[in-house]
Amino acid sequence: MRERHPAPWMVHLQDFQVAFHSGSKRIAAVNGVDLQVRQGEVMALIGESGSGKSVTLRALMRLHDERTTRYGGTALVAGQDVLAMPRRALSRLRGKTVAMIFQEPLLALDPVYTLGQQIVETIMRHEPVSRAQARARALALFEKVRIPSPARRLDAYPHEMSGGMRQRAMIALALACNPQILLADEPTTALDATVQIQILLLLRELQRELGLSIIFVTHDIGAAAEVADRMAVMYAGRIVEQGSAVELLTRPQHPYTQALLGSRSHGAMRRGHPLETIGGAPPDLARLPAGCAFAERCSYTTDACLHAPPPPIAVGRQHLVRCVRVQPHAAAHVA
Numbered sequence: 128m129r130e131r132h133p134a135p136w137m138v139h140l141q142d143f144q145v146a147f148h149s150g151s152k153r154i155a156a157v158n159g160v161d162l163q164v165r166q167g168e169v170m171a172l173i174g175e176s177g178s179g180k181s182v183t184l185r186a187l188m189r190l191h192d193e194r195t196t197r198y199g200g201t202a203l204v205a206g207q208d209v210l211a212m213p214r215r216a217l218s219r220l221r222g223k224t225v226a227m228i229f230q231e232p233l234l235a236l237d238p239v240y241t242l243g244q245q246i247v248e249t250i251m252r253h254e255p256v257s258r259a260q261a262r263a264r265a266l267a268l269f270e271k272v273r274i275p276s277p278a279r280r281l282d283a284y285p286h287e288m289s290g291g292m293r294q295r296a297m298i299a300l301a302l303a304c305n306p307q308i309l310l311a312d313e314p315t316t317a318l319d320a321t322v323q324i325q326i327l328l329l330l331r332e333l334q335r336e337l338g339l340s341i342i343f344v345t346h347d348i349g350a351a352a353e354v355a356d357r358m359a360v361m362y363a364g365r366i367v368e369q370g371s372a373v374e375l376l377t378r379p380q381h382p383y384t385q386a387l388l389g390s391r392s393h394g395a396m397r398r399g400h401p402l403e404t405i406g407g408a409p410p411d412l413a414r415l416p417a418g419c420a421f422a423e424r425c426s427y428t429t430d431a432c433l434h435a436p437p438p439p440i441a442v443g444r445q446h447l448v449r450c451v452r453v454q455p456h457a458a459a460h461v462a
């Protein structure tokens with residue numbers, strides 16, 4: 128049998144770091160993240176508020192203020208070195224190769240232009256097409272994201288639409304220039320439960336149809352399990368566990384992942400709130416401990432946890448855990 132070639136990596140982070148400097152203070156928001164996402168794959172980043180999920184996502188487009196932000200390690204996006212990229216190439220990357228959607232479309236959409244105008248302008252900024260051609264593309268995009276009466280809705284202003292429809296319009300805008308990678312920062316948190324599911328299913332469908340790679344940030348493991356192929360759990364700027372969505376849900380190995388799963392039924396993971404089910408709070412990112420950052424809240428902590436951050440241990444196929452308690456799996460491999 129001929130071996131199938133795996134799809135190429137669209138995002139490849141190695142020992143990736145993001146730190147914010149303010150006066151003499153250094154906030155280490157992302158601390159040596161290794162994360163790879165292939166073409167056509169959906170990756171969910173999960174974790175408590177402040178664990179570095181959004182910072183990681185935004186750093187993939189180098190969106191942080193360059194005056195106060197220091198990056199480290201390697202970040203390849205669609206094969207390009209984002210950290211070394213000149214500004215012009217970076218603005219081509221944004222929108223054309225990588226697009227982003229946010230929790231609150233009203234903050235991302237311009238209130239004084241109709242949705243149609245915003246999509247048309249975006250297309251014309253990146254591609255040499257006429258206004259009529261761009262308008263036809265905008266209409267096709269509204270159909271693709273299943274906005275009813277799309278021609279009429281193109282002439283609506285953002286505030287004239289419901290939350291769910293606005294989120295669909297923002298997805299249409301993000302897809303305007305046929306990106307290869309879609310980054311979604313809590314795309315459904317602000318929506319009702321039924322609308323949430325509809326948007327997640329739409330994202331999954333678009334990913335299949337367009338071969339998109341999607342990385343989405345969420346507090347909601349249930350939502351992650353609905354659409355993700357793989358999940359990465361972040362804590363204090365590190366990925367403490369990653370693997371297939373099924374593996375993580377059925378065989379979580381890190382005590383923190385286990386606690387997150389335990390919190391599902393309590394609805395405890397909310398933006399700006401520590402996880403009440405395990406008590407305590409994440410460490411101060413300006414003064415990270417020398418060892419495992421979770422040690423202070425973990426019921427299994429021993430001396431072995433306190434000296435250095437635990438290295439990643441393969442416990443299954445593509446299943447990595449940073450915890451000194453876990454045993455490497457003999458047949459596990461990472462590729």
Ligand SMILES: Nc1ncnc2c1ncn2[C@@H]1O[C@H](COP(=O)(O)OP(=O)(O)OP(=O)(O)O)[C@@H](O)[C@H]1O
Pocket residue numbers: 147154156174175176177178179180181182183344398399412
């Ligand atoms: N520009 C900045 N300057 C200083 N600190 C920042 C900046 N942006 C983010 N941080 C800090 O970095 C840490 C990680 O933030 P991040 O937004 O990535 O968390 P998160 O996991 O996405 O949580 P949430 O779901 O609450 O957004 C937080 O402590 C945050 O306060």
